[in-house]
Amino acid sequence: MSADSNSIELAKSRSSTEKYYPGQEAPAVITIWCLINEDPLEAAFPVDILDSKTIGHLKDAIRNKINAPDTVKAKNLEIWKVNVPFEEAEGNVITLDNIEVKRKLIIPATKICSGFDNIAETNINFIIKLPAVTKRSKPATTEDYVSPKLESNDVVSKRQRLLQEKDENIKEICEMSCPSTSACPGNWVKCNKNPLKIYNLRPPECSGPPVSLFHPVFGQFLIDYRNHSLSIPAERYMQVQDFCNRAGQIYKNEGFRQKALRPFFTSLFDGIQPISIVTNNGSIDDDVLLTDNVVLGEKAIPILWEYKNEIGAGGKDPSIQGGCGYAKYWAQSQTIKIRNSSCCPSIILAIAGPWICVLGAVYLEKPVVEPLTDFILMLDRPEDDGKRIDELTIFFESLRLAFRTLNNYYKNLRELDENDSEKIQRFFPYRNQYQVDGDEIKFTYLYKLAEEPTNLTWKAETVNRKIVIVKFTKKSNHGLDENTLLYADDESFKGWRMVISEFKA
Missing domain, CATH: 3.30.200.20 (Phosphorylase Kinase; domain 1)
Structure with missing residues (x-):
């Protein structure tokens, strides 16, 4: 028998400590490719282990393989199941934040053989996250870098928890039903708990911090909206009057209403036409404005709409559904660079019949969606005697200014260096x-x-x-x-x- 044959037989033989019974397949040695989080592909390493062993055994093997110091215990290693083909990872630094499909393996008794249907030897199978205190002295290459002056266990652990919570939330949002389904009252009460996915005040205990602390556009919108001396082009009054007439009409369905109101919004927002889009994680947004960031190669949504033909139509609150659409958009893989460099500020316009509500939204460790206004009637009542048209003109001009702020913000947004400590600041007030x-x-x-x-x-x-x-x-x-x-x-x-x-x- 050749040496190679001996190796094959040995690999398939049972361990001296393993027991199996007639008819039961003998444990086999398998090769698992592992990579430390933040390392490039060329740093990947193989671990040979019996497929009957557990995640706990795998942690021991990895700890020995990387020559971890005595201060690093196997139990403190985080093991994440992934499936990243080598050719996709080539030339890139691999971070958990850049991997959409992943699962943290928590139970040490889990058998390795239950983790995969089959092991692909041309894929990275596991990403290993080291404890914060063992971060190596080389410059960090991922978004959770902390500058040396802040390098304390307390700060690092709290910041890493923020990043982990966001990673987990992104996965939950991607797996959530489409907004038109999840926003149904009977579904939403179950959807937004265990775990809570979106801070949107529905129910009230799902309340987050005020969005105006995280980007100045929201506070400025409210200031402009209350400013009766706001400079407004003369033609805007006629445009708003015509728009209110359109908003007050009775339409056959939501699509007809949406089509009737689009021309005004196109004119208001500098000639950019709102369009409907489908995200890659199961969301169909009624309308959005897209802003290209050519440097990052991604598109942002400064404003998105959620329409209902009339109040109560479809049995869903457009403010909830719009918030779900916001979360779905920013959780998709095509927005990862912007998402990792900003708090993703957006304005949501919830429209039901002739009523409109403005909501502000940011993505922290979870999406935060907050109504900035009540539902406002887009009609001039007899009691108003034309006054409401004046108020609505200020309202829409304030929206236009907010759009310009966000449009410029996203066009000029730069991707922070991976070792830039500013990157974590997107979770905090501006x-x-x-x-x-x-x-x-x-x-x-x-x-x-x-x-x-x-x-x-x-x-x-x-x-x-x-x-x-x-x-x-x-x-x-x-x-x-x-x-x-x-x-x-x-x-x-x-x-x-x-x-x-x-x-x-």
Whole structure:
């Protein structure tokens, strides 16, 4: 018998510690290709192991294979099941965030043979995520990089949890039923729990932070909407009057209403026509405006619509369905670069008959969708005597300005370097500086001080290494210790007061 034959027989022979019974297939040695998260393809390594072994055994084998230090225990390794062909991964740094289909293997007793129908020897089979404290000294190559001055176990673990929560949420959103199905009242109450997928106030306990803290477009829209001195082109009044007449008509179905209102929105938004799209994860959006980012090669949606022919038509709330459409769009693989470099701010227009509601949305660890207005009647009542047309003209001009802000934002968005600590800041409020005695002091958010989504207090570090507390409030009584106070807005900034105080451990 040749040496090669001996190797084959040995590979298929049972281990001295394995038992099997007549008729039962003997355990076989299989080769599994593994890769450490953030490493390039050329760093992939094989692990030979019996297919009857468990994930716990695999962790031991991997720990030995990578010569992990004594401080790294096998139990602390995260094992993610993936299926990435070598040719797709060639030349790229492989990160879990870039892989849409993946599954974390948590139960150590799970048999390896149950993980795959068959092992493809030309694919990466497992991605290994090392504990935060064992990150190597080379520059990090993924979005969870933390600059050396912030490298503490507490900061790293909290930030990694944010990234992990977002990865898990993206998978949940992609697997969620299409918006027209998931937004049905009977479905939504089940869909948005265990786990909670979208912060959208439905039900009320699904409340997230205010979207206006994460991008200035939302606060500015509300300021403009309340500004009766807003500069408006004279022709806009006639356009709005004609639009209101169209909005108040009775239409055969939703499609006819959508077609009738599109020309006004095309004119309002600089001649860009709203279009219907289908995402690659099962969503059909009524209408969206698309903005090309030619550098990143991806498209953003500054504004999306959800139409209902009349209130109650279809049995779904367009604000819920629009929020689901937003989440579906930004969770798809075609938007990963923008998603990893921004909080994906968008405006949602929910329309039911002659009523319209504006919602703001951002994607943090989960999508946050917040109504910025009530449902507004797009008709001039006899009681209004023309006044409502004036108000609606301001309303639509405010929307136009918001669109321009988002359109420019997405056109000019750059992809942050993989080792840029700014990348994690997309999870935090956009305000990151304050003034003391005329000097501008910048700070970097570390993490939130409480788990509750509606708690608006963060821990941060200034450029001169001072640890501070950053709080946002609408109240004059901010609740922080006056003796440690460093800064407080004299008046609200786009609706919110920022208060800075020293951190006392």
